[in-house]
Structures are given as C-alpha cells and as structure tokens.
Amino acid sequence: MTIIRPELAWIGGDFLDGVEVHIEHGHIASVVPTQEPPTHEGMALIPGFVNAHSHAFQLALRGRGEVFPTDAESFWTWREAMYDLVESLSPDDVGEIAWRCFMEMRGVGITSVGEFHYLHHADPAARDFAMDAAVLEAAHMAGIRITLLQAAYVHGGFGEPLAGGQMRFDTKDYFTWEDSVDAARRAGVDDKQSVGAVIHSLRAVDIEHAKSIRAYARDNGLVVHAHLEEQVAEIEACVAATGKRPMQLVNEHLEPGPDMTMVHCTHTAAEDMSLYGAAGGRVCLCPMTEANLGDGLADVQAMLGSGADVCLGTDSNARISMLEEMRMAELGQRLRVQRRGVCLDADGRVDRPLMDMATVHGAASLGLHAGAIMPGTVADLALVDLDCAWLASVDQSDLGAALVLSGSDDLIMDSCVGGAWLSDLCEEAI
Numbered sequence: 492m493t494i495i496r497p498e499l500a501w502i503g504g505d506f507l508d509g510v511e512v513h514i515e516h517g518h519i520a521s522v523v524p525t526q527e528p529p530t531h532e533g534m535a536l537i538p539g540f541v542n543a544h545s546h547a548f549q550l551a552l553r554g555r556g557e558v559f560p561t562d563a564e565s566f567w568t569w570r571e572a573m574y575d576l577v578e579s580l581s582p583d584d585v586g587e588i589a590w591r592c593f594m595e596m597r598g599v600g601i602t603s604v605g606e607f608h609y610l611h612h613a614d615p616a617a618r619d620f621a622m623d624a625a626v627l628e629a630a631h632m633a634g635i636r637i638t639l640l641q642a643a644y645v646h647g648g649f650g651e652p653l654a655g656g657q658m659r660f661d662t663k664d665y666f667t668w669e670d671s672v673d674a675a676r677r678a679g680v681d682d683k684q685s686v687g688a689v690i691h692s693l694r695a696v697d698i699e700h701a702k703s704i705r706a707y708a709r710d711n712g713l714v715v716h717a718h719l720e721e722q723v724a725e726i727e728a729c730v731a732a733t734g735k736r737p738m739q740l741v742n743e744h745l746e747p748g749p750d751m752t753m754v755h756c757t758h759t760a761a762e763d764m765s766l767y768g769a770a771g772g773r774v775c776l777c778p779m780t781e782a783n784l785g786d787g788l789a790d791v792q793a794m795l796g797s798g799a800d801v802c803l804g805t806d807s808n809a810r811i812s813m814l815e816e817m818r819m820a821e822l823g824q825r826l827r828v829q830r831r832g833v834c835l836d837a838d839g840r841v842d843r844p845l846m847d848m849a850t851v852h853g854a855a856s857l858g859l860h861a862g863a864i865m866p867g868t869v870a871d872l873a874l875v876d877l878d879c880a881w882l883a884s885v886d887q888s889d890l891g892a893a894l895v896l897s898g899s900d901d902l903i904m905d906s907c908v909g910g911a912w913l914s915d916l917c918e919e920a921i
C-alpha cells in the first residue's frame with residue numbers, strides 16, 4: 492500500500508488539510524483523517540484531469556493553420572489543412588505524435604484521455620485500421636488512461652462521397668466499424684485501456700447507421716460520443732438534407748442518456764438542448780479549440796439549465812491545458828453574457844463546477860470510475876505546488892478559484908495513473 496499525506500487535498504469541492512490517502516492495486520483504498528505530518532509538504536493533491544475529447548494527431552498541425560492569406564479562412568479551410576496532414580502520416584508517425592501528445596497531457600495533470608479516433612488507415616484501399624494499434628501503444632508508453640473512442644466515418648458530407656484524405660477515415664459500413672471496435676477491444680494492451688463507440692458526426696454518418704451504433708453501444712455497455720452542431724453551416728446542411736437539425740435527430744432517434752456525450756453543441760437551439768439535457772445527455776465543450784477555429788460561443792447557461800453535465804476536451808491540441816480550458820469555459824461565457832460568474836453552483840462558486848467539468852464529469856463521459864479522491868476510484872491524481880510565490884497570499888478557501896482562474900500549468904508537479912507516477916516513468920526512460 493502507498494500512503495500519501497498531502498498538505499491539502501481537493502475532496503468534495505474544497506481543499507482540506509489533515510487527509511491521508513491509501514492506494515492499493517491502482518485504486519484509492521481509503522481516505523482517512525490524520526494528525527501526522529505531510530509526506531508531500533507544500534503540495535496539494537487533486538484528482539487527475541480527464542480530457543474527454545482529443546484528436547492526438549492534430550498536435551502536428553500546431554502553427555500550420557495560423558496564416559491567413561485571404562479573409563475567407565474558416566473552420567472548413569482549416570479542415571483542408573488537416574486533410575493534407577492526414578495524407579502524409581504513417582502509423583509510426585501517428586504513434587510518435589500521439590506519444591508526445593499524451594506525455595504533454597501527463598505533464599499538465601491529465602491522467603485520462605478520450606481519444607476521438609477517426610484517422611484509422613495507413614492504406615485506405617486495404618482499410619487496415621493500422622493507426623488504431625499505434626494510438627493504443629502510444630497511450631501505453633505514456634502511461635495515460637485512454638478510452639479509444641472508435642469513430643465511424645462513411646460520408647464526406649450530407650450525401651457526399653469520401654474524397655482525398657478522408658479515405659483514411661473510411662469505415663465503409665456498420666459491420667466494418669463493428670469489427671474494428673471488437674478488434675480494438677481485444678487489442679487493449681493494458682488495464683488502463685477501454686473503447687467507446689463514436690458517430691463522427693451526422694454529416695459523416697447517416698441517421699440509420701447512427702442508430703445501429705447507438706444500439707451497439709447500449710448492448711455492450713460502451714459510451715457513445717459524436718461531434719454535433721459546431722458550425723452553423725453543418726446545421727444548415729443537415730436541415731437541407733433531412734428537414735431536421737442534428738440535435739433534433741439525436742433527440743428523436745438516438746435515445747440520449749448518461750452514456751451519451753455530444754461534443755461542442757456550439758449552436759444548439761435552446762429547445763433541443765432542453766430535451767437532450769432532460770434525458771440525461773452530456774455535453775463536451777472544447778473552449779480553446781472552439782475559440783481557435785472561430786466556432787462561436789455555446790450557450791453554457793442553457794446547457795447547465797437543461798441538466799446536462801458538461802465536460803471538457805483539448806480537441807485539436809493546439810494547446811494542452813485543462814486549467815486554461817476551465818478558465819476559457821467560464822471567461823468566454825462572461826464575455827458572452829456580459830456578467831461575472833456563469834458556471835456556478837448553489838453557493839455562487841465557479842471553482843467547483845469547473846473542476847467537476849475537468850474531472851468527474853469527464854470521467855462519467857468516458858465511463859470511468861475516476862476524477863475524485865474517494866475510495867473505490869482509480870488512483871489517478873496530480874500534485875500542485877503550493878510553495879510557488881504567487882500562491883503565497885492566497886487563502887486556503889480561495890485556492891480552488893485561484894487555481895482555476897489564475898493557475899499556470901507550471902504548478903502541476905507530477906501526475907499518477909493507477910498509482911504510477913510520471914516522474915518515475917521519466918526516470919525509467921533515462
């Protein structure tokens with residue numbers, strides 16, 4: 492058994508002192524009060540962050556899509572740059588990029604990632620799914636917990652065939668996708684790997700196909716994720732093709748529930764969100780990516796008001812920081828509604844709801860028993876440096892808000908997954 496006595500620990504939405512955490516077999520066995528001196532003086536223990544939406548390979552796009560020779564640059568032209576990258580990558584490239592991406596996540600306290608995986612093939616003609624194993628191996632090497640969110644992708648847009656780089660995403664039909672999910676479930680190389688079901692989007696997967704994926708997820712106890720309503724043009728194309736908005740189709744055909752996460756919902760109509768949230772559906776926001784791509788600002792008040800639990804993802808990985816994702820989630824809303832304090836709990840606090848987005852709600856979205864310092868959860872944790880100069884004047888009761896609204900990733904000293912510390916992993920590598 493490993494014992495951790497931090498100076499402070501984030502438990503139940505507050506930083507508490509006098510806490511001892513017992514770790515056994517990769518799980519938190521117990522959390523008990525103590526009078527003993529800390530084993531980790533000057534450090535606070537927090538649950539490891541859960542990154543519910545990532546495309547690891549897009550790390551290699553950093554800086555590439557940030558020159559704007561015309562005034563027509565948008566999400567869709569960025570997507571063309573992404574397709575150019577996609578066509579150039581081998582499984583070794585993808586494995587190496589994913590490993591760097593996951594190591595960077597570990598370094599900023601992210602201990603679980605939902606890897607929304609649609610770059611499947613090295614040889615599109617063979618539909619070899621060679622990238623799937625490369626991503627799982629990269630996660631294993633980085634020691635990060637991963638839910639491989641295995642995406643179905645069959646159309647280039649509503650009624651359009653796949654073209655160019657999109658051929659590497661091709662899952663052909665429901666049965667090809669199902670076989671790939673079964674293969675990924677068998678391929679998990681350690682006990683920190685699981686698989687989820689994914690409808691890439693309703694422009695890439697038609698609704699009948701999506702219904703089959705939803706049924707598979709339910710029958711096999713997997714979570715189901717999809718991109719939804721990130722762009723106005725996507726909603727307009729869906730209405731033109733089907734007569735309905737994407738979220739209307741989800742509500743009418745895909746049986747929303749707590750095992751379902753719709754990613755973005757930037758332009759979702761309030762009445763659609765109301766139905767979706769009432770049914771228990773979840774939303775994943777990716778505030779930094781949505782800002783980078785000029786998507787727009789979602790109505791987070793409407794999401795929270797609907798009862799939908801919100802989690803967070805680093806998505807394009809142009810920047811990897813859950814502290815900054817939390818901050819952007821709140822500050823973007825302040826700009827949107829011209830008021831301070833939007834992601835609030837009943838006590839008027841923002842730090843608890845934002846930390847929940849980055850931990851427990853992300854874990855629930857990925858079907859993981861993680862994201863909290865409590866008995867029975869996996870021992871996925873991070874250490875925060877309390878001795879740095881700029882936290883010197885912060886009261887213990889204000890520390891959560893200071894961390895979320897002012898904290899830098901330099902504060903994250905180490906992270907552990909299943910009790911295995913990043914610092915030990917790096918030492919072994921040397």
Ligand SMILES: [Zn+2]
Nearest residue numbers: 546607718806
């Ligand atoms: Zn995405």
